[in-house]
Each structure stands twice: as structure tokens, then as C-alpha cells.
Amino acid sequence: MNVFDKEMLSRLDREHVWHPFTQMKDLLAGEPLFIAGGKGCLLKDIDGNEYIDGTSSLWVNIHGHNVEEIxxxxxxxxxxxxxxxxxxxxxxxxxxxxxxxxxxxxxxxxxxxxxxxxxxxxxxxxxxxxxxxxxxxxxxxxxxxxxxxxxxxxxxxxxxxxxxxxxxxxxxxxxxxxxxxxxxxxxxxxxxxxxxxxxxxxxxxxxxxxxxxxxxxxxxxxxxxxxxxxxxxxxxxxxxxxxxxxxxxxxxxxxxxxxxxxxxxxxxxxxxxxxxxxxxxxxxxxxxxxxxxxxxxxxxxxxxxxxxxxxxxxxxxxxxxxxxxxxxxxxxxxxxxxxxxxxxxRNVLGELSQKIEYLRKGLERFWELAHVGDVRQCGFIGAVELVHDKKTRQPFPYEERTGAKVCRRARDKGALVRPLGDVVYFIPPYCIAEPQLQRLLDAAFESIREVTAARAT
Ligand SMILES: Cc1ncc(COP(=O)(O)O)c(C=O)c1O
Structure with a gap:
């Protein structure tokens, strides 16, 4: 079998794999995204498309992927x-x-x-x-x-x-x-x-x-x-x-x-x-x-x-x-x-302090979005809480899955981020360069704008 036969892999995944923290009914109705490679803060799917790994692959790949020393x-x-x-x-x-x-x-x-x-x-x-x-x-x-x-x-x-x-x-x-x-x-x-x-x-x-x-x-x-x-x-x-x-x-x-x-x-x-x-x-x-x-x-x-x-x-x-x-x-x-x-x-912690500052500045812009209620940061973690009503802090209805929609949209813009409910967060690998970090933030910013604008208020 050609391991990159996407259609077959998709079928096998749908037939046999139970993904964690996932409503499988949704996944079965769509196409799984197959990650086939990674270098630094980038992940590559089996079609060769690249994405910024905005979560360090669930907070673990702190130095990025394919690190020669490791x-x-x-x-x-x-x-x-x-x-x-x-x-x-x-x-x-x-x-x-x-x-x-x-x-x-x-x-x-x-x-x-x-x-x-x-x-x-x-x-x-x-x-x-x-x-x-x-x-x-x-x-x-x-x-x-x-x-x-x-x-x-x-x-x-x-x-x-x-x-x-x-x-x-x-x-x-x-x-x-x-x-x-x-x-x-x-x-x-x-x-x-x-x-x-x-x-x-x-x-x-x-x-x-x-x-x-x-x-x-x-x-x-x-x-x-x-x-x-x-x-x-x-x-x-x-x-x-x-x-x-x-x-x-x-x-x-x-x-x-x-x-x-x-x-x-x-x-x-x-x-x-x-x-x-x-x-x-x-x-x-x-x-x-x-x-x-x-x-x-x-x-x-x-x-x-x-x-x-x-x-x-x-x-x-x-x-x-x-x-x-x-x-x-x-x-x-x-x-x-x-x-x-x-x-x-690599003097990781020393270098990181500058990137933390860059993240802080980059996050500021999110306040201007009509449906961003809170922006939080702790070190090299950034998070944006989406709300239906900024004044009252009323959340979006849970079943609308606004955070998930934003993350799906960001994927089409080359950024893999995950939601926690309606909180969209950024935990990139420490090796991320500032232009890449900017691309990650821009993809999320645009996605929030588009998804929340498309929604009837
Ligand atoms: C604070 C904290 N403790 C424990 C865990 C569980 O870790 P694991 O998924 O490796 O079992 C997590 C996972 O997200 C976590 O964030």
C-alpha cells in the first residue's frame, strides 16, 4: 500500500481510529487532516500543505519538530x-x-x-x-x-x-x-x-x-x-x-x-x-x-x-x-x-523573553474585535476569550461552537490552533520566528473577525 494514498488512509482512519476529545460523528462526516511531516514550528500534511503549529502539538513540542539534537x-x-x-x-x-x-x-x-x-x-x-x-x-x-x-x-x-x-x-x-x-x-x-x-x-x-x-x-x-x-x-x-x-x-x-x-x-x-x-x-x-x-x-x-x-x-x-x-x-x-x-x-529562556514581549504586543490588537471579551497572557501563552456580548460578557451559545469554527477557518489560512470552548489559544514552539508568530496571530485575528461577522448577532 502506498502510505500516501490519501483516500485509503482516510477510509482506514474513519473505519478504525477513535480520536481523543473528539465527537467522532463530526470527524466521520469530514476528512481527517493527515500530518506527515514537521520541521521547526511548521507541520506538513500529506498533500504538502504547511501549517504553523500554534499549539506545539498539544503543548509538547517546545523546541518544534524534527530537532536534530534530539x-x-x-x-x-x-x-x-x-x-x-x-x-x-x-x-x-x-x-x-x-x-x-x-x-x-x-x-x-x-x-x-x-x-x-x-x-x-x-x-x-x-x-x-x-x-x-x-x-x-x-x-x-x-x-x-x-x-x-x-x-x-x-x-x-x-x-x-x-x-x-x-x-x-x-x-x-x-x-x-x-x-x-x-x-x-x-x-x-x-x-x-x-x-x-x-x-x-x-x-x-x-x-x-x-x-x-x-x-x-x-x-x-x-x-x-x-x-x-x-x-x-x-x-x-x-x-x-x-x-x-x-x-x-x-x-x-x-x-x-x-x-x-x-x-x-x-x-x-x-x-x-x-x-x-x-x-x-x-x-x-x-x-x-x-x-x-x-x-x-x-x-x-x-x-x-x-x-x-x-x-x-x-x-x-x-x-x-x-x-x-x-x-x-x-x-x-x-x-x-x-x-x-x-x-x-540555545539560550532558550533568554531568547524567549523577547518573543513573550512580541506576543504581548501582538495580542493587544485582539481587543478591537467586537466579540473578543478578554485577552490573556502568561509567558509564552496567549489566549483570547470570545463572547457574544462584550459588555455583559455573555458567552456564545455552547452548541454554536464558535471557537471551533474560528480554528477551522484558521487552518485554511495555514495556522493550526485549537479552541478550549470559545477560548482560542496560542502556545507555539519556542523556536518560532517573529514573522511566523505574526502570521499565526494574523490568521487567528482574521478568522475571529470573519466567523463572528458571519454570525447573526
Ligand atoms: C495541567 C495538566 N495536568 C495534567 C494533564 C494531563 O496530561 P496528559 O494528557 O499527558 O495525561 C494536562 C493535559 O493537558 C494538563 O494540562
């Missing part, structure tokens, strides 16, 4: 070994990567537990935190509750869904989940307390404080996405929220889990989002950009004191009985090492 690291490792288990055995790339991760993580994080993707990194953190208190306080511990944020997203496995707060994704699974106490998201544009940021009394912070006070001695951990809640539509937290959350955890003597799956590895302008507020969490989850988008790999990084709570005689039952088949996979670890080396070699 290709070479994987090729070299292939000549040695692709995989051996980490259960009871060590391997060179996993050990070196653990040391590297600890060296760039917020101070105090010292131990690396590998898994495969963001959801499993979170699953590990939740189970580790739960067992930590059992190991420290014994079976009679009263700590049985997690605290999480409304509109939070931590992945699709059941533990991660239990601490998730997006009803559209998580609501249906309610009967399968453990209970988590939800604090209001600091979503200033749609403030639950009908306040404005300039004059509010930080009611969201007070609510979180109240949850801590009412559940004294019963909280296992607070889990949150530091600085920005990605899947909720890139809700950017007010400055200081994270540090305040850390203080509350300290005062309550409980753990803080920072889910840096989306924010980690430079996306917010620093290596980790926690570093903007000098916060060291007790557990930090990383995945997505860890291997530069080459292979699935995740890590839950924790402190020596959490680690020590799991030490003991075998009969003491303190062992963390958790582990995945591909834990510490050599190919994934060398990809991650190569990706992290690139940060130094």
Missing part, C-alpha cells in the same frame, strides 16, 4: 538499548535525567519518580500524598480530603478526574470519583464574587482559607496548576495567589502539589511556573514538554522528607506500590536530556 540522541541510544525495566534496576539516562531535573527544579525538590504522561504524574502525586500521611500519622490519620480548584484540569485518569473541576469533561464520571473539596478558581474575568481585580478583597483567597480552616487536620494536599489553569481556557491567576496558597498549606501543615504538566519547561518564561513566586511545592508533576514532544515521559518530583516517609522495613508496609511498564524508558530519557541541554545551548 533526533541524534535517540538514534545514539537505539544502538545501546531502547528499554529495560526500572523495577529494581537502574539505567544510565534515567539516572542522569533525575539529577538534571532536580538541578533545575525549585530548591528542596530532590527525588524523581517517573511515569508516562501528565495524568499518571498526577495519579502518582495523589497516591504518594495519600500514603505519605498514612506512613507518617498511621492508619488512623484523619487526612482523607484533597483540595482542588474549580475549573482545574489534571488529566483523564480517575484520580486526576477526581480533583478536576471541568464539568463538561468530568461531570459524567462523578459516581466513580473520590470527593475533593473545590475552592473557587481565581478567574478574574468571570469572578464568582462579581468583583473587579482592582477593588476586590481577594474573596477567592478567603474561600480557600475557609476550606483550610473548616477541615483542619483532614487535608491531604492542595493540588493546583500554578499561575495558569490551562484546559479551563488559560485562566491566569492574579499575582501572589500561588505564594499565598503555599503559605496556607504551611500553616495547615499540609502538602502542596503543583501540576506543572502544562506550565513546566519554560512555557511561562521561567523553567517552572512555581519559580515566579519562589514557591517550592511538596510534589511537582511534569510531563508534556519534558521530552520536547518526542516520547511520552512524566515525573513526579518530591522532597527528601516525603521520600523518607516511605523508607522502612518491608514488613512496615511503607513501600510505594506503584509503577508503570515504561517507567524510566531510556529512549524517552535521552530525548528529555537532549531537550534540556537545548535550553542552555
Amino acid at each position: 533526533n541524534e540522541a535517540i538514534r545514539k541510544q537505539l544502538g545501546q538499548i531502547a528499554h529495560s525495566t526500572s523495577l529494581g534496576l537502574a539505567n544510565v539516562p534515567a539516572t542522569l535525567l533525575a539529577e538534571k531535573l532536580v538541578s533545575i527544579a525549585p530548591p528542596g525538590l530532590a527525588r524523581v519518580f517517573y511515569s508516562d504522561d501528565g495524568s499518571t504524574a498526577v495519579e502518582v502525586a495523589l497516591k504518594m500524598a495519600f500514603q505519605y500521611w498514612r506512613n507518617v500519622e498511621g492508619e488512623s490519620t484523619r487526612r482523607r480530603k484533597f483540595v482542588s480548584l474549580e475549573l482545574g484540569y489534571h488529566g483523564d485518569t480517575l484520580g486526576a478526574v477526581s480533583v478536576g473541576g471541568i464539568d463538561l469533561f468530568h461531570g459524567i464520571f462523578g459516581p466513580l470519583l473520590f470527593e475533593s473539596l473545590r475552592a473557587p478558581a481565581p478567574y478574574c474575568y468571570r469572578c464568582r464574587f462579581a468583583q473587579e481585580p482592582a477593588t476586590c478583597n481577594r474573596e477567592c483567597v478567603l474561600s480557600l482559607r475557609k476550606i483550610f480552616a473548616e477541615n483542619e487536620g483532614e487535608i491531604i494536599a492542595l493540588i493546583l496548576e500554578p499561575l495558569v489553569q490551562g484546559a479551563a481556557g488559560f485562566i491566569v491567576h492574579p499575582s501572589g495567589y500561588l505564594a499565598e496558597a503555599r503559605r496556607m498549606c504551611d500553616e495547615a501543615g499540609t502538602l502542596l502539589i503543583a501540576d506543572e504538566v502544562a506550565t513546566g519547561f519554560g512555557r511561562t518564561g521561567k523553567m517552572f511556573a512555581c519559580q515566579h513566586e519562589n514557591v517550592t511545592p511538596d510534589l511537582m508533576c511534569v510531563a508534556k514538554g519534558l521530552t520536547g514532544g518526542y516520547l511520552p515521559l512524566a515525573a513526579t518530583v518530591t522532597t527528601e522528607s516525603v521520600f523518607e516517609a516511605f523508607l522502612g522495613d518491608y514488613s512496615g508496609n511503607k513501600t510505594f506500590f506503584h509503577g508503570h511498564s515504561y517507567t524510566g524508558n531510556q529512549l524517552a530519557c535521552v530525548a528529555a536530556l537532549a531537550s534540556l541541554e537545548l535550553f542552555e545551548k
